[in-house]
Amino acid sequence: MRLYLEWLGDFIDISDKSPEELGNSLSLSGTEVAGVEYPWSYVEGALVGRIVSTGIHPESERLQITEIDIGARKITVVTADLTVKKGETVAVLPEGSSLSGMKIEKKEFLGVESEGMFLSLEELGLEDKSLTILRLEEGRPGDSVVELLGLDSPVVEVELTANRGDCLSVVGLARELGAIFEKKITRPEVDESIQTGDDPFLKVKLNDNGCIRYTALLVDHVKIGESPLWMKKRLVAAGLRPINNVVDITNYVMLETGHPVHAFDVEKIGSTEIVVRKARNGEKLELLDGKTVELDNNDMLITNGETPLALAGVMGGEESGVYSTTKRVLLEVAVFDPVRIRKTARKLGISTDSSYRFERGIDYEDSIYVIRRLADLMKQLCSANVGSNIVDAGRVPELQHIKLRESYVSERLGGAVPPEKIGRILESLEFSVERTDDGWKVRPPAFRAYDTKLEIDLVEEIG
Incomplete structure (x- = not known):
């Protein structure tokens, strides 16, 4: 499971956590992390540019010469994209930047020197084949394209055991981190006015x-x-x-x-x-x-x-x-x-x-x-x-309650765990918890019904 941290941030506040801290915390909780990577690290030095002027190449009507403001200076780029217009905001790789390990250098096109190249969604892996360059809706000349588009957010590669299918999702891993850091998670709201019931057409x-x-x-x-x-x-x-x-x-x-x-x-x-x-x-x-x-x-x-x-x-x-x-x-x-x-x-x-x-x-x-x-x-x-x-x-199968004894938790974990912490941990993982004289009556959520059936399974979660 590849967990994109920008996406994870929709569910839980991780602004105060580094990717390494998130990875270490997941690993310690039993969810092994194979590593952290930056999917667009191969794009270096891409800048926001604004088209100052355009003109057809004097030696080829299939090429266009553009002048681009990239903040600190203006550069000339020759392009085969004839749709480029003056005033547009674009992504450009100027001389000295790199793409997939290839340094961008000046290159001559029929006597006109090009000081860089435009970036398309194809180079970013976001399209199979781009017919035009990437236009940007915002950004100032000289801004980093990677930062502007949020391409600097890392991915945490998670390796899951066969019993933890509930973690094969962004919300599942957010739930785990919420329990670790004692933070609430939120889900996107949905339109609950869409009715359920029999329908004449379906x-x-x-x-x-x-x-x-x-x-x-x-x-x-x-x-x-x-x-x-x-x-x-x-x-x-x-x-x-x-x-x-x-x-x-x-x-x-x-x-x-x-x-x-x-x-x-x-x-x-x-x-x-x-x-x-x-x-x-x-x-x-x-x-x-x-x-x-x-x-x-x-x-x-x-x-x-x-x-x-x-x-x-x-x-x-x-x-x-x-x-x-x-x-x-x-x-x-x-x-x-x-x-x-x-x-x-x-x-x-x-x-x-x-x-x-x-x-x-x-x-x-x-x-x-x-x-x-x-x-x-x-x-x-x-x-x-x-x-x-x-x-x-x-049918929705009825979930069975599991009896959890306070003494059993302490015995298995080798020390007393504060009762309020036990309840808080289980509730943060969306277990239903009801206090009894000697412990709790616990109902696992449906997404944990496959691997949480015994008292010892609950102890493992607490541990």
Whole structure:
């Protein structure tokens, strides 16, 4: 898990902590940290520039000569981007700066000396192919581009044990740090006015008990396009490639909440009915990566009632993607049996960000929050409208209380722990705690139900 500290700062105040202190604290709490890196450290000396003048190169109409104010001086840059205009604020690498270890030097283009180069989103890894240079909405000539765009925030690389799937998210690691530093965490607010209940246009049927819960929502009038820079930056820092705003939103919410989600193009799947069922022996499905897999009745499928749309918990089918023509989307927030997903993924030799999380157990109480978070981002970034009620099918397993004895905690940890501190630690990790005569009655949150079942598990958390 790559934890981008700028993103983490949305959930917990870490302004007084260095990356090294955060890493050491996580390691001491049982979450191993492999290291700290700066994803854009390969960009050195990039400055904000303002275009003073432009003109077509006298020897080539395919080149433009620009004069740029970079604060301390003005420089000339020759560019093939003919869209550059006077007055624009841009990112420039002047002579003496470097990109990926390459020093930027003066270079002659058909008799005109260029004293640097423009920077694009492609060089920053935020686009596969840039057709134009990077324009900036703010910044003064001479400012650092890396600092202006927040590209100086580090990533903490976290290595998690198989039982701590709850930490495969920004909020999960924020929760751990909140307990360590005794700080409150905050989550993005969501639109709670989006109603839950039956809907005439959206149906969900669960014909396989391996699907614990399936929550769905329709959104209409979706406009497919580029994601904003802030989202691209966070995805890239976390190790994912930006694709388009809808796909990026699903990846963003997965990384933020730890809950894998999916978006179906309603026109492509041909239905607003979802049926989760067992695969038939020998049934085949072409996946999004182009690979065709043969299934058996131990595998689980998401279907439109007839046609398979996705291999549940692992990967979408070829027809389940989002395209440039997509207008209407069905959002999925599901919870599957971890054992079933693990067996399917191992048998087929497939490991995805989704299967990796489902195999370790997903929070089965946060589905409504997650789908509302998806809807809010779809409205914000895709100009979409909510097109149905939230349909919530399945069951939410009842969590059992664990008896925790005060004497047992002291005995196992080798010394008395103040009772108020025990309660505070567990509550900061979102355990429900009720005082009893000789200890506490503790209910683990759903995201810890998979690995917290015994009294000794609670002692480990306190320790």
